[in-house]
Structure formats: structure tokens, C-alpha cells
Amino acid sequence: MKRKISFTLNGHTVQTEIDTNLTLLALLRDQLGLKGTKEGCGMGDCGACTVLLNGMTVNSCIFPAMEVEGKTVVTIEGVADKEGNLHPLQKAFVEHGAIQCGYCTPGMVLSAKALLDENPHPTEEEIRKGIAGNLCRCTGYVQIVEAIKAAVHD
Amino acid sequence: MTKMLDYPEPETLAEALTLLAHYGDRAMCIAGGTDVIPRLKKKQISPEALISLNRVAGLGSIDLNGALRIGAGTTHRTIEKSALIRERFSALTDAVDVLGSVQIRNVGTIGGNICTAAPSADTAPPLLVLGAQARAVSLKGERMIPLETFFQGPGKSILTPEEIVTEFIIPTPLPCSASAYWKHQRRLALDLPILGVAVQLTLDKRTCPLPGNLNDEGSWPAIWQALAQERPVCREVKIALGVAAPVPMRARKAEALLQGQVLTPELLEEAARIASEEAQPRDSVRGEAWYRKEMVRVFVKRMVLKCVERIACGETPAVELPGKA
Numbered sequence: 001m002k003r004k005i006s007f008t009l010n011g012h013t014v015q016t017e018i019d020t021n022l023t024l025l026a027l028l029r030d031q032l033g034l035k036g037t038k039e040g041c042g043m044g045d046c047g048a049c050t051v052l053l054n055g056m057t058v059n060s061c062i063f064p065a066m067e068v069e070g071k072t073v074v075t076i077e078g079v080a081d082k083e084g085n086l087h088p089l090q091k092a093f094v095e096h097g098a099i100q101c102g103y104c105t106p107g108m109v110l111s112a113k114a115l116l117d118e119n120p121h122p123t124e125e126e127i128r129k130g131i132a133g134n135l136c137r138c139t140g141y142v143q144i145v146e147a148i149k150a151a152v153h154d
Numbered sequence: 155m156t157k158m159l160d161y162p163e164p165e166t167l168a169e170a171l172t173l174l175a176h177y178g179d180r181a182m183c184i185a186g187g188t189d190v191i192p193r194l195k196k197k198q199i200s201p202e203a204l205i206s207l208n209r210v211a212g213l214g215s216i217d218l219n220g221a222l223r224i225g226a227g228t229t230h231r232t233i234e235k236s237a238l239i240r241e242r243f244s245a246l247t248d249a250v251d252v253l254g255s256v257q258i259r260n261v262g263t264i265g266g267n268i269c270t271a272a273p274s275a276d277t278a279p280p281l282l283v284l285g286a287q288a289r290a291v292s293l294k295g296e297r298m299i300p301l302e303t304f305f306q307g308p309g310k311s312i313l314t315p316e317e318i319v320t321e322f323i324i325p326t327p328l329p330c331s332a333s334a335y336w337k338h339q340r341r342l343a344l345d346l347p348i349l350g351v352a353v354q355l356t357l358d359k360r361t362c363p364l365p366g367n368l369n370d371e372g373s374w375p376a377i378w379q380a381l382a383q384e385r386p387v388c389r390e391v392k393i394a395l396g397v398a399a400p401v402p403m404r405a406r407k408a409e410a411l412l413q414g415q416v417l418t419p420e421l422l423e424e425a426a427r428i429a430s431e432e433a434q435p436r437d438s439v440r441g442e443a444w445y446r447k448e449m450v451r452v453f454v455k456r457m458v459l460k461c462v463e464r465i466a467c468g469e470t471p472a473v474e475l476p477g478k479a
Binding site for chain 1: 163187206257343
């Protein structure tokens with residue numbers, strides 16, 4: 001069964017036809033070609049597929065694409081500005097070595113962004129809680145927390 | 155997700171109920187999808203239709219008017235941020251605070267957590283001790299279901315295929331009450347509980363703040379000594395356990411021992427031991443039965459004392475809110 005949906009993706013209106021059984025992750029990667037969002041576990045346990053839905057983080061791998069109708073989605077491709085300048089969080093991740101294999105990075109950056117958008121001066125504990133839904137297999141959490149702290153001070 | 159599905163998105167409860175009556179057990183309701191979609195992906199379920207409740211008006215609000223009403227579509231995140239629930243119904247905040255991850259809490263709902271009827275549902279023990287009832291509605295009418303009778307087995311609830319839970323109704327706690335929930339887990343996030351313990355306690359008076367930290371064994375002699383001196387009376391106590399039996403359960407024998415009695419260290423130790431005997435956990439990958447029983451003993455004790463501490467600290471306000479039952 002196909003349905004037409006319309007939503008805002010990284011600032012642009014997208015109108016497309018989808019299968020009703022599609023996940024948001026499959027819509028983004030396979031149908032719209034935005035490969036920045038990663039699939040890890042595919043079950044909502046690792047956070048690699050994190051995107052922002054109306055400013056809040058969701059695991060796109062277990063989120064029905066049908067539910068984005070009329071909503072606003074931001075993926076990692078929509079975090080830098082229009083000229084391609086990196087977001088302060090992205091710069092901080094680069095500068096603090098918060099990226100090892102990079103697979104968790106898009107989701108990690110989006111979780112950090114949602115946290116700072118809501119709470120611009122989080123404590124370390126709040127940072128750790130904010131990214132608790134994002135697993136880093138390289139276990140580079142110390143640098144990730146440092147990067148987020150540095151972005152807070154910028 | 156695998157096979158093609160109908161995905162109706164009703165905008166009113168009446169429409170949703172009509173759709174549910176039409177599909178019967180060939181459909182499932184979906185809200186945040188954090189339980190439904192993984193089960194669909196693992197092919198544990200294969201409904202013909204997912205009826206989305208996300209556009210149904212009026213399912214997502216929290217208000218206090220005589221009793222606390224929490225719409226079934228309220229997300230865990232909304233509950234986590236509610237100051238009202240944090241102050242007066244703390245056990246529920248304790249539960250959603252450690253449920254899944256931010257991503258899960260942003261979309262997962264209390265209605266979904268309960269209706270999935272998993273033995274490990276974090277919101278179940280708090281709702282049990284808080285005395286919650288679920289309002290279940292179908293085209294034939296509606297009924298109030300005490301949470302006590304809601305769960306029938308792992309993944310099984312008392313709901314008929316035509317019913318939708320619209321809200322949970324929780325009586326306002328008495329003065330000098332507090333509640334607490336402990337999720338015993340290996341990690342701080344993205345884990346299911348090895349055991350969940352919720353307690354709601356009403357004392358005859360506020361004690362002095364307990365000295366020391368409940369999680370620090372070194373503090374215990376001082377805590378026991380303070381309790382032995384204060385001698386507060388347990389006016390009401392409810393104890394609920396998650397993952398300690400096929401369904402979330404009350405530890406009624408332990409409650410009965412404490413009811414109306416002076417809360418002495420000896421009595422509390424005995425009540426915790428009895429709760430541990432009442433528990434009927436199984437061995438699983440997350441924990442063996444003997445260990446779970448032992449942890450029931452440890453955490454029933456700690457959660458009762460957590461309530462004493464919360465009552466002492468006035469984390470529940472002394473001021474009565476309007477419309478108290």
C-alpha cells in the first residue's frame with residue numbers, strides 16, 4: 001500500500017510516495033539518498049540512526065515514516081549552515097578527537113544538538129544522560145563529552 | 155518492517171474504535187512504536203493493520219482535578235518533565251527517568267508501556283502502588299480497570315481486541331506520603347530491569363532527615379539508629395514488584411506486616427524478607443531467580459527508606475492541592 005506524505009526535511013519541503021511499512025530510516029537512506037543517518041542495531045538500542053523530529057531525537061530505524069507527515073525532520077546533512085560551515089558541535093567533535101570510526105557520530109551530534117537546544121548549559125551528568133541512547137563502539141565517550149562541553153563554552 | 159500494512163490514522167477516538175472493531179485482533183494500535191516496530195521487524199507479530207493513535211485528539215494530557223489523569227498517549231518524556239508528577243507521584247518519575255533512552259522516551263507512551271503488558275514494564279510497579287486505574291473504551295462502552303487486574307500474563311492484558319486505553323487515573327496521595335521506584339539494571343540506560351521495586355508509603359509524621367546515603371552501606375547503622383529513635387507509624391504502604399513474577403505484582407503479605415505498625419528496623423527487615431518470599435521470579439539471561447529474590451529483600455528495604463527520606467525532606471509538599479479525595 002502506497003501513501004503520499006509531505007514533510008520538511010532539513011529546511012526543504014519534501015513530497016513523496018511511500019510504502020506504509022517503511023521506517024523513517026529507510027525513507028531517508030534508500031528513498032531520499034541521505035546516507036548520513038546510519039543503521040546500527042535496527043531495533044532502537046544503539047542510536048546510530050538518531051534524527052530530530054520536531055526538534056526531538058528519535059530512533060529512525062523503528063519510527064514509521066508515515067508518522068512524519070506534516071512534521072519537521074533534521075538529519076546530520078541539515079546541521080551545517082547553507083554555506084557548508086560546520087555547526088559548533090561538529091567543529092568541537094573534530095577538534096577534540098571525538099570521532100574514531102565515525103559510525104555513531106551523526107547520531108551523537110544530533111543527540112548533543114537536541115540537548116543543547118533545550119538546555120544550553122548542561123552539567124556533565126546531563127550531557128552523559130543526554131547521549132545515553134547513543135552507543136560508541138570505539139568507546140570514545142571521554143572525548144565526546146569533552147567536545148560537547150567545549151561547544152557549550154563557545 | 156516486512157509485509158505491507160494498512161496504516162489508518164484516525165483523528166477521533168470514535169474513528170479509532172470503529173477501525174478497531176472492524177479489524178479486531180488482526181490490527182494493533184501503535185503510538186510511539188518503540189515496542190511494536192521491533193516486534194514487527196523480528197516477525198513476532200504480523201498484524202494486517204497498525205492503527206495509529208498519534209493523531210487522535212485528547213490522549214496526551216496530564217491534569218490534576220481531584221485525581222491525577224494521565225492520557226495514555228502521554229510520552230515518557232512529558233511525564234519525566236512534569237513537576238507535578240515529580241513532586242507528588244515520584245515513583246512514576248523515577249521509572250520514566252531510567253526508561254530506555256531519550257530517543258525512546260521522546261516517542262514511547264505510558265499507554266504503550268502498560269498495554270504491551272511486558273513483565274519488565276517500568277511504569278507498571280509505580281502505577282500499581284499509586285493505585286492507578288485504566289479507562290478502557292470500546293464501541294460498547296467503557297470500564298475502569300484497576301491496574302491490579304490489568305495484567306494477565308507476559309504480553310497479555312485483560313483488554314479485549316476492541317478496547318483502547320485512553321487514560322490512567324491516580325488518586326491524590328494522602329498528606330505525609332511519598333513513593334519511589336528502583337530499577338535494578340546493569341547499565342544506566344537502554345536496559346531492561348533485572349528487577350523493579352516500587353513503594354508508596356504514608357506515615358503519621360515527618361521524621362528528621364535520615365542521616366547518610368541509602369546506597370552506602372557505611373551509612374546504615376546511623377540510618378537504623380535514626381529510624382529506631384523516630385518510630386514513625388506506617389499508615390498505608392503498598393509494595394509492587396516488576397520482573398518478579400509473570401506479571402507485575404503486589405507484595406501483599408509484606409504490606410500487611412507493616413500496615414498500622416511502628417516502622418522499626420526489625421519490622422522493615424522482616425517485611426523485606428517476606429516480600430522476597432512472595433516474589434516468584436524465574437531464571438533469565440538478565441538474572442537468576444535466587445539473585446532476584448535476594449535483591450527484592452535489599453530494594454524493598456531501600457525503597458521504604460527512600461519514601462521515609464522523601465517524606466522527611468518534604469519532597470511531597472505539605473500544602474494540599476485542590477480536590478484531594
